[in-house]
Amino acid sequence: MERAINLEEISDGRRYGLNDMVKADCGDCRGCSDCCRDMEHSILLDPLDIHRLSVGLGLTFEQLLEGRIELNLVDGMILPNLKMSQGDNCCTFLNREGRCSIHPLRPGICRIFPLGRIYENGSFQYFLQIHECSRENRAKVKVKKWIDTPEVKQNQEYLTRWHYFVKELGEELSRRRDESLRRAVVLFVLKQFFQTPYPEPFYDSFFQRLQQGIAYVQRLGLILSEEK
Structure with a gap:
């Protein structure tokens, strides 16, 4: 937030x-x-x-x-x-x-x-x-x-990547003002990052999903600076 x-x-x-x-x-x-x-x-x-x-x-x-x-x-x-x-x-x-x-x-x-x-x-x-x-x-x-966070270095990278992904995605959607696009992206994010269970180790699974998420929104024409 x-x-x-x-x-x-x-x-x-x-x-x-x-x-x-x-x-x-x-x-x-x-x-x-x-x-x-x-x-x-x-x-x-x-x-x-x-x-x-x-x-x-x-x-x-x-x-x-x-x-x-x-x-x-x-x-x-x-x-x-x-x-x-x-x-x-x-x-x-x-x-x-x-x-x-x-x-x-x-x-x-x-x-x-x-x-x-x-x-x-x-x-x-x-x-x-x-x-x-x-x-x-x-x-x-x-x-x-x-x-009190295990694997703290990985956790910091995870928090940073997640923060900027969501931040930039929200900003892009606000600029586009396309409700059908917003709905598609919002539903994708919920399914990709929250609804679908993660295999262990969590961070490896998350970063793989993040790459997939970036590729997905770029195919929709959204531009993110996150390219890692």
Whole structure:
């Protein structure tokens, strides 16, 4: 999701790499679940998030749509996000004790919070959101440890490639203003990257599908700078 932000207003003004120390450690979020509530459609899910949930819970994409996730329009594309429960408006994976019931499978946005990502010049860095986490006196922790992501180098390449693919695709579709073209591309992206299960290893499968996706949209006349 693209947000027009003033980084100085929402962060400590710094940008962080994997080996930097940052005040993000919330002490296991004991007694707090504020970031699991009232998130509306903001917890966007990428293909790896869906893969983790599908494999870990033994559910297909369609089964996840029956109550755990939903689809919404995001920057010209239709993408999945975590669904909030009706009534108390909390994440459907939050249990009665106020704890995440899928913590080992949690999505990337949840995994890095209260950090965010800022994408520039074909890559990204992390920043600390200073107004989002209600926990005070957070401890310092190395970014690489905090984000708790295996195969972190491959993950960073994956996140970058996925971000710019979706971003440029949405921009191209907005310029064309062709609803039949938009529908064809949106349905293709959902099937290619979310509905169809991924063989392991995930990253190899994803990058192969990304190449296929780029070739498909180029055949439709859409121009992307992503040619890897």
